[in-house]
Amino acid sequence: MNLDALYSELTLKTKAKLVMVVLDGLGDIATREQNYLTPLEAATTPNLDAIAKDSAQGRMIPAAPGITPGSGPGHLGLFGYDPLEFQVGRGVIEALGLGMDLRPGDVCARANFATLDAKGIVTDRRAGRIPTETCERLVGLLAAKIKKIGDTEILIRAGKEHRFVVVFRGKGLEGPLTDADPNREGFPVPAVQARDENSAGQKKMAGLIADFYKAALPVLAGEKPANGFLMRGIAHQPHIPLFEDRYKLRPACLAVYPMYKGLAQLVGMKKMEGPQTISAQFERYLAEHDQYDFFFIHYKYTDKAGEDGNFAAKKKAIEDFDAALPILLRKKPDVLVVTGDHSTPCSLRGHSWHPQPVLLHSKASGSDKLERFTETGANLGSLGVFESRFLMRLMQANALMFDKFGA
Amino acid sequence: MNLDALYSELTLKTKAKLVMVVLDGLGDIATREQNYLTPLEAATTPNLDAIAKDSAQGRMIPAAPGITPGSGPGHLGLFGYDPLEFQVGRGVIEALGLGMDLRPGDVCARANFATLDAKGIVTDRRAGRIPTETCERLVGLLAAKIKKIGDTEILIRAGKEHRFVVVFRGKGLEGPLTDADPNREGFPVPAVQARDENSAGQKKMAGLIADFYKAALPVLAGEKPANGFLMRGIAHQPHIPLFEDRYKLRPACLAVYPMYKGLAQLVGMKKMEGPQTISAQFERYLAEHDQYDFFFIHYKYTDKAGEDGNFAAKKKAIEDFDAALPILLRKKPDVLVVTGDHSTPCSLRGHSWHPQPVLLHSKASGSDKLERFTETGANLGSLGVFESRFLMRLMQANALMFDKFGA
DSSP: OOHHHHHHHHBOOOOOOEEEEEETTBBOOOOGGGTTOOHHHHSOOHHHHHHHTTEEEEEEESSSTTOOOOHHHHHHHHTTOOTTTSOOOHHHHHHHHTTOOOOTTOEEEEEEEEEEOTTSBEEETTTTTOOHHHHHHHHHHHHHHOSEETTEEEEEEEOSTTEEEEEEEOSSOOOOBOOBOOSSTTSBOOOOOBSSTTOHHHHHHHHHHHHHHHHHHHHHTTOSSOSEEEEEEEEEOOOOOOHHHHHSOOEEEEOSSHHHHHHHHHTTOEEOOOOOSHHHHHHHHHHHTTTOSEEEEEEOHHHHHHHTTOHHHHHHHHHHHHHHHHHHHTTOOSEEEEEOSSBOOTTTTSOBOSOEEEEEEETTSOOOOOSSOOHHHHTTSTTEEEEGGGHHHHHHHHTTOBOOBOO | OOHHHHHHHHBOOOOOOEEEEEETTBBOOOOGGGTTOOHHHHSOOHHHHHHHTTEEEEEEESSSTTOOBOHHHHHHHHTTOOTTTSOOOHHHHHHHHTTOOOOTTOEEEEEEEEEEOTTSBEEETTTTTOOHHHHHHHHHHHHHHOSEETTEEEEEEEOSTTEEEEEEEOSSOOOOBOOBOOSSTTSBOOOOOBSSTTOHHHHHHHHHHHHHHHHHHHHHTTOSSOSEEEEEEEEEOOOOOOHHHHHSOOEEEEOSSHHHHHHHHHTTOEEOOOOOSHHHHHHHHHHHTTTOSEEEEEEOHHHHHHHTTOHHHHHHHHHHHHHHHHHHHTTOOSEEEEEOSSBOOTTTTSOBOSOEEEEEEETTSOOOOOSSOOHHHHTTSTTEEEEGGGHHHHHHHHTTOBOOSOO
């Protein structure tokens, strides 16, 4: 029997409140250089400590052993979707990251300004990393000139430096396509192609990209060095079963950064706009407590510090979160999870594959008799090492949302 | 390659003796209220302790993460069958629980006496929970009147209060069917239907249920309040590969309660009748030692105490088991497993999804250097957290029953 179908069949509607706090990139590794402590272990976290003893702990594999996920797969896993089954194109992720309000059927492409020579050969794939202001000016020119191609609406948004995003909103469009990118200098920009020759939507989309190039290149012709561009990750939004249908929980997203709001929106969570700090996010949770059943609360600064290789900043980010935690606990949810979407070890200065620690606190979680929440402690916990796509199911179980399976 | 086929191909016939002692609902959770001890941790278990240091430990997921299993899926997992693949209908489980001797092809339905008004509307789905004696009298009336429908034999057995079971034994019968139950008062009893429109066996069975209603309702017409009945979980026994063929082990079942004997019988274990206490079960094991290779020994009282929320009784049940253990150890099996079919935490007063602890003792198990067998210790064990359907394979491995895979 299909496991998702079984979970659905057993799901009961309850009044439980569930909260998942995601400290982005929380997981880390202990190294000699940091006296064998991770930032979570080095941090002073009296409020987390106070609930740790009455919690279960474990570690989660974000996608598959050894796989380092981006934010897309990392969060889809946390939301209970197999990130290998539900893949979100990079264009979509970029568009979400820029705060674009995508609709079902939109096809998104991430794009780079690039330098072309007289023969159309790519001589610099990043156009000398032009300043963001230049990018914004060029995108303004393109957007003013190209609003529609046939019946398809074109939305263009500038990103950082040479990066921008193009969204195609029309009927019968589909991805994925091959990239309009030679992947190295010295070659012309290849025409994109349908990945599936039998997909009419992909073929229509390939034609639109060609038309977009025809319309856009003349606009950039006099520019230096950004007289051309590359397009990659051309794909539509995946068809993802809605969170509320899947879990019988009304979901709300409390995130500050657009990317995470976008990912939550992909699965149908309601975005709460406004709060800019973790304290404000927790305050907003208190205010919205009765209107929703599930709250996804995203905190970015652990990941940022990890990417910078800044151990002290990561430790501080954890301590700041901990200091705000009592606000959340004023209306203690029935099930509280604190975890990351992946690890971002300071010593690696980037995302990694190391299973992230997870703490699950509920009346039914039992105690793993651990005095703190740490990577090393989580290794000893009753949840073991498991794939993050099961976290939602464990949260539902702890909310007593599942009927018994079989007699 | 199919994993079961690989296991079969590698299986060697040996003279090893394997014993699986199932303390039903053994697993529990540590809570503040019980000073952070589980019943297993609070119990005095000198005999278990004596083998713990020379054992491997771990925790088992009975069906899937977060899923709370009934006894059926719980035991099928222990016997090495994926409980999601081999599902046992509720009618079958009820019939087994009442000690009915099922045969392959039998279709079973669990039934409730109910109250109908003059128009056939269900006014009480449980007929006011009539006493068991009334149920037995009514079942006697039905059984006397309805022995056959066409070429199909009808077996009816009373359960507790308003519950009874009907078994249809004939040719070409199949389930599952939809329920003859409106699931709430105020509606008539719906006619059952084949779940698969293309199944001739299900269609024949749906006709038999209709005929059974026609024959049975007149018998109950003058009764108050039990003048009608509902039928649910109508299904046949699943086709399960026989235990002996699958593992090359001659299996014996030493259980006291009919349900567990029935589940063992489903996979072809030989039921040993007689012993009513764990000491007597262990004595019987000694007597039967040479006739069988695998012994499933079931102990119910841990689950009972857990369902009652009675911590002291669960602790005592574990201590009683431990006190009897030396009898078993007089003929120490080559592989001894002590585990549960699922957890039944006292604080939840029912089955749960928490992985149950498992202890595996053999000359090849190695030592996890744990002084006792407990949930918290099992978190640290070398077996890790795994699905219970692999336990049989680990037992076989420890019995040195598997040839090497590949060169």
